[in-house]
Amino acid sequence: MEPPLSGGPGRDGAGSRDTGSRPRTAPATADTGSRTASTQAAAPASGGTGRSAAVGGTDRTRVRRLPELAVHDRATLHAVLDAGRVGHLAIADGHQPYALPVAYARDGERVLLHGSTGSRLFRHLAAGAPACLTVTLLDGLVLARSAFASSMNYRCAMVLGEPSVVDGDDRLAALERISEQLLPGRWAAIRPPSAKELAATLVLALWLDECSVKVSGGPPDDPDDDLDRPVWAGVVPVVETLGTPQPDPRLRHDLPPPEW
Numbered sequence: 001m002e003p004p005l006s007g008g009p010g011r012d013g014a015g016s017r018d019t020g021s022r023p024r025t026a027p028a029t030a031d032t033g034s035r036t037a038s039t040q041a042a043a044p045a046s047g048g049t050g051r052s053a054a055v056g057g058t059d060r061t062r063v064r065r066l067p068e069l070a071v072h073d074r075a076t077l078h079a080v081l082d083a084g085r086v087g088h089l090a091i092a093d094g095h096q097p098y099a100l101p102v103a104y105a106r107d108g109e110r111v112l113l114h115g116s117t118g119s120r121l122f123r124h125l126a127a128g129a130p131a132c133l134t135v136t137l138l139d140g141l142v143l144a145r146s147a148f149a150s151s152m153n154y155r156c157a158m159v160l161g162e163p164s165v166v167d168g169d170d171r172l173a174a175l176e177r178i179s180e181q182l183l184p185g186r187w188a189a190i191r192p193p194s195a196k197e198l199a200a201t202l203v204l205a206l207w208l209d210e211c212s213v214k215v216s217g218g219p220p221d222d223p224d225d226d227l228d229r230p231v232w233a234g235v236v237p238v239v240e241t242l243g244t245p246q247p248d249p250r251l252r253h254d255l256p257p258p259e260w
Contacts, residue, residue: 060160061212071213080157080213081106084135085182089113091124091131104133105174105181110205111159112166112174122202125163133159133206141236144220145229153217153235160211163204171203185258 054072056062063070071077081104090099100121105112111133115122125131140153166174172193179187193201220233245257 056212058210061158061210063212063214066214066216069214069216071215074208076155076215077157077208077211077213078106080137080155081111081135082181083137083155084157087111087133087135089121089125089131089133091121091129093124093129102133103178103182104135105178106208107174107177107205109208111208112178113163113204113206114175114178115202115204117200117202119202122204125204126165126202128162130160130162131206138238139217140238142218142220143233143236145222145226145231145233149220149222149226151216151220154215156214158212159206159208161206161209163206166203166205171198171201174203174205175201183258184260 055074055077056070056072085103086101087104088099089102090097092098098121102113102115113122113133117123134156136154136156138152138154142151142153144150175193176187219235222233242260247257
């Protein structure tokens with residue numbers, strides 16, 4: 001029996017908090033974020049049957065809290081997943097839930113994940129444990145005239161399902177896809193994984209069968225009786241940027257860094 005997991009390993013930032021123009025899709029140029037869609041337990045979707053269904057189309061993925069923020073098209077789901085770099089993968093081990101940050105990449109209608117074969121989290125998932133993956137992109141801080149109305153602009157995707165193990169030639173291709181998501185263009189220049197490294201790596205695929213997307217954007221929605229308060233209100237955009245590359249002290253060749 002497996003031991004418990006404990007101890008184991010540009011958008012402009014604006015959008016509208018009013019409900020009349022919801023939902024509104026957003027381009028996949030900003031990164032990392034806040035609140036997830038509310039869900040309620042129900043029978044899981046059968047493998048592969050939901051990939052052509054509307055996003056948020058099951059009882060578990062129907063957005064209940066602020067349902068006007070739900071987005072139901074797959075183009076927005078794909079855009080949110082493609083814009084992110086880190087997701088949070090959650091499973092329950094008995095009565096104890098665990099959530100860990102993971103690198104991932106979307107590959108068509110599935111999300112690819114990789115981890116160590118020694119990871120109890122990944123061994124549980126490979127054995128068929130149900131999982132929840134969330135990716136959130138924080139686009140702005142919404143400064144209202146009251147604490148209650150203050151919020152965040154965000155895009156969030158949630159994926160439910162039972163990951164499957166990726167084997168054979170598909171596994172190396174999956175690792176390349178994950179590398180290209182995080183480090184575009186690097187796979188062609190770096191050494192590919194050795195046989196020993198591949199043996200130590202577990203690759204999983206989580207199909208986009210059961211998903212939800214929630215998008216919140218725009219200025220604060222203060223009540224009229226707060227509008228005369230002498231407090232600045234508006235949106236402070238949040239943008240993720242890459243800093244100046246720092247060469248490895250052991251770099252033996254005079255080469256330029258990637259142009260990202």
